[in-house]
Amino acid sequence: MPENREVTIYDIAKHLNISAATVSRGLKNNPMINKNTRKKIADAAKQLGYQSNTFASSLRSKHTHTLGVLVPRLNSYFMSSVLAGMENAANRHGYNLIIAQSLEDAEKEKLNAETMFNKRVDGLLISLSYNTQHINHLEPFFKRKIPVVFFDRVYPHNESTSIVINNYGAAYNITQHLIEQGCRRIMHLGGNVLRNVYKDRLDGYRQALNDNRLPVIQQLYLTSNLSEQAGIEAARYILDMAPDDRPDAVFSANDTAAVYCMLTLKAAGIRIPEDIAFAGFNNDPISKVIEPNLTTVDYSGDTVGNTAVTNLINHLKGDSNLYITNSITLRSDLVIRASSLKKQIARN
Amino acid sequence: MPENREVTIYDIAKHLNISAATVSRGLKNNPMINKNTRKKIADAAKQLGYQSNTFASSLRSKHTHTLGVLVPRLNSYFMSSVLAGMENAANRHGYNLIIAQSLEDAEKEKLNAETMFNKRVDGLLISLSYNTQHINHLEPFFKRKIPVVFFDRVYPHNESTSIVINNYGAAYNITQHLIEQGCRRIMHLGGNVLRNVYKDRLDGYRQALNDNRLPVIQQLYLTSNLSEQAGIEAARYILDMAPDDRPDAVFSANDTAAVYCMLTLKAAGIRIPEDIAFAGFNNDPISKVIEPNLTTVDYSGDTVGNTAVTNLINHLKGDSNLYITNSITLRSDLVIRASSLKKQIARN
DNA sequence: TGAAATACTGCAATCGGTTGCTTAAAGATC
């Protein structure tokens, strides 16, 4: 037993007294090859314990059946759902995922992009870091026509597709909902407006206020990284205000900040939604556990991931053309729960 | 500008009138090559827009700087923390991660393992699916001496390392804690005992009961997949019992089932911890949001991932030898919160 | 029956780096 050397198509070829070319074709079920021969090749492969060498193949054939995924952080509920959706779709089509995180750092994003390129991924799926300013680091991909799909945190670019939801509309609706519940001083906890998701949510919030002839109050707009800590600090900020200046509702651009803000306010004796109504974004599991349950926007990470990968692969297979599709907007739903129901009776 | 062809080391070589071998060595900063020449090569590479081709290199050099990660599911808080930790450690050492999920299905696990092997990962990190019975599908790795590291859901094997926590001890302690709070009829929500984590937690629970001369009651042991739904069903099961037969505490093998069980019981008017105390496992974010806050076992997914990858890479670099290390047990902490405090005053 | 079409299979170049071995030049030693 040769412990060391790999079993290659040459071993199979020698074993069957045929050429390596035939073995290669046979293993791919190329109809050029006689059915019997194919069978013999498959049997011999199994018998000899042959395992194809992917990158020998990639070297020659110029595609790797690997997609690069570059996200800000791996460990959020939303992102892990996206990845799960991506992995599923990719796996179904025989593709693999190389995954890296930028940790919200533009520099690291750049380095990771380079690695992905060097690994010659067939396509790139990317959600931008918190402070990415430009996408020069993706130039090598564009130059070599390697398709790039942006998702969630996207960047306008006319040779790649973006997978998004209507952040503007969802924020508008949720703000409108709060207004309908009688709220007049609605605070917004937002993120970096460099990122479309936060910019659009802010715009939707403002437009809804405008359309209802409500003033946009500077003091009621806080921007942060929307972490647990940021939620707690927002609560302190509110508690430090004169009672009359306090908001009567908070719309947070994510659920985490909303929930930790609620917890802190509740501990200080503020009643929710009676004193302050709450709404978040993402439909994170914690939104269903907090009491009262948090009104939020549901949008499926799984679907985002699935759509992004499916479109990318269809493009790679030539079934469709990504360059034509500029952006795909997925469905999102306003999920109304007790945290925002000032008027009606709260339900779970 | 040649749009199509890649820029290769040959282009650099021609450009500088030196050999490709020198370029190859120069790019790797091989001290055999004169410093000036190295500089010239680096400059030319940048100027020509050279990007190394990883798999051409892998083909010859026999290592890919890629690690395979095979998990049951991507979208759980714990697993995404593990992945984040892994990615971090891997990135730091110049390694990449190919990630796939088995979706708790042994068959898919097998297929994914094969793909990973074909991609010639330098090492494999795996947490077993819910119903994996054996690890024959990892034989190709063992045969070719590709190191395998199990984490969390492990399998005894004397040529690979396992990264675990002391599930038995943690479960023992948490049960002991509940007993000290005066609980006598402690229910356990467990998972498939095929998996060490659930088996060990069950054993720890039982041993604690034994050591306190408490009976192990058949009706108070439920096994499930520990999903939200399973938590709800466990609650219904409890509510269906005659009040005197009901448990006075529930120890769940994960937080998700514990939390949804609590929510359902609370809705039915059961007081926690007065009527039934609760303890979970994992320190999932929801455990800090549920009221009362859930007593649980904290163990850092990030550390698990980090440790697994670091050990694997050290082995690959020859700095240490995995075959000697049979298992690494990481620290875990009992986090006591209000859900189990029958005696003392609950605190957040 | 002979020519053309069809069905298989093989030859050999190729993908882009890597590396053992050799060679050439410069420097050191006595």
Next chain:
DNA sequence: GATCTTTAAGCAACCGATTGCAGTATTTCA
């Protein structure tokens, strides 16, 4: 000044699969 080191660089085989083109056997059809 001859021999030995040391340093730097090149030659060419190699990794394992793929594929355009060519070659041979078999079938088809007039």
